[in-house]
Amino acid sequence: MRGARRVGRAVASVTVIALAAAGCGGGDGGGAGEGVVRASWGDPQNPLEPANTNEVQGGKVLDMIFTGLKEYDPETGEARDAMAESIETDDQRTFTVTLKEGWEFTDGTPVTAASFVDAWNYGANLENNQVNAYFFQFIEGYDAVHPADEGAEPTADELSGLEVVDDRTFRVTLSEPFSLWPETLGYTAYSPLPEAFFTDRDAWLEQPVGNGPYQVDSYNRGSSMRLSRNEEYPGEDEARNEGVELRVYTSNNTAYTDLQAGNLDVIDDIPASQVRNAESDLGGRYINQPAGIIQTVTFPLYQEEWQGEDAAKVRRGLSMAINREEITAQIYGDTRTPATDWTSPVLGEEGGYEEGLCGEPCRYDPERARQLIEEGGGLPGGSVTLTSNVDTGSHRQWMDAACNSINNVLDDNNACRVNPVATFAEFREQISADRMTGMFRAGWQMDYPLIQNFLQPLYYTDASSNDAGYSDAEFDRLIDEANATADEEQAVEKFKEAEQVLAQDLPALPLWYQNGSAGYSERVDNVRLNPFSVPVYSEITVN
The missing domain is CATH 3.90.76.10 (Dipeptide-binding Protein; Domain 1)
Known part of the structure; x- marks a missing residue:
């Protein structure tokens, strides 16, 4: 989620200090100071440059070290x-x-x-x-x-x-x-960026310097990143703890187990299998709240077999073959809501959310689904794959359920096959290289709470997060007109007109709106999620 991820240099050697705690599953949780918050995390895809990071894990760090x-x-x-x-x-x-x-950067130079x-x-x-x-x-x-x-x-x-x-x-x-x-x-x-970035970028990438409430002390890829409080920070959101240790996990189940064992303080990715038990397991230290997140699947429209009117019928049929109500109820309890547009309810109606805007494609209708796929010439090659990373987000469970739903509708156990990718970083690299051939996850966590952010970065021609390669002149025109409209209410209406184009072309299938869910240990207090479903790390206090 959170943006696309086109060209990025591989992370160079970014280990500044050797770390004692691995954090990939178990142990006594040592290595963090008494006032340091221990939180689950995943390696970012790209080096932590503000203009080269637009996925969740890297975004968490940038939000902490920059203002x-x-x-x-x-x-x-x-x-x-x-x-x-x-x-x-x-x-x-x-x-x-x-x-x-x-205001100063953490190297003492002025902003x-x-x-x-x-x-x-x-x-x-x-x-x-x-x-x-x-x-x-x-x-x-x-x-x-x-x-x-x-x-x-x-x-x-x-x-x-x-x-x-x-x-x-x-x-x-x-x-x-x-x-x-x-x-x-x-x-x-x-x-902003300090002069040090431009004079020695490689050194800066090894230990980024920002102007936020935290500063990076060390990063050991695949293990953890340590951040300490910026003692000179003048902002109102100064850190109320000594720092944060972000520990890399390749399984949210392992992170949840470590949380229960007291080896971790905060996780923001409760496994789907645990959501019904989390409230009792954690003694009330469980958070479940709406967030600006939508899960979708999209298609590689840069592949010839997914182009044209027939392919659009197949996409519509696949969407109607997915039983969203059943999947969200059985797998996710009350932490997901079937999506009926391409935005999020957190925007509210005034902000552009419109329940039911998707119309027919977002309704489960097996008979109509079969008809559309048949009219479109059938699945390309006779079957379709569904790809996502499986290290976070409990994605394997819903992918299995979505493929089962499609297979049942088409009465073919091989119509849809799950293609799991081990890590988020590897998944993003495959997408960035345009190597997708079938459906793939394209969830989105808003960068800022505007309807524009749910539409333009993902579906505008050549936009940064347009992983499908979608392009439509009418959609682009309406987006341009909305951006140029001075009246906010009128601008929102223009954006909704553009969204109607998506409902016709269906470059991506809305699946469900996602709540933010998190859990925390007895060791910490004042834990909450912001509307982006990210923990407000600076507010967390250590008992």
């Missing part, structure tokens, strides 16, 4: 000023950003307007291969630093729409009006 212009309220998700003292505009196109005083401008120019430039470059497309001059034509070379090194006014002020000119643009600036791609 951007905006931040999202842990309870409501509302965007509020963080490093920004003000963001002002008269025309919804040119914005003047003024920074608060007194200035240039720290943002230089970081954004770096993130946008095609030559730097940043997967989040797409988030800078709204800034004037993006096409010059990141040309859309394959093989084209950049004609500029910097975005013409960025201008440093003084140490605390910079000006941003967008290519067109985008009234909601300031609300997106809590996303980590917009984080």
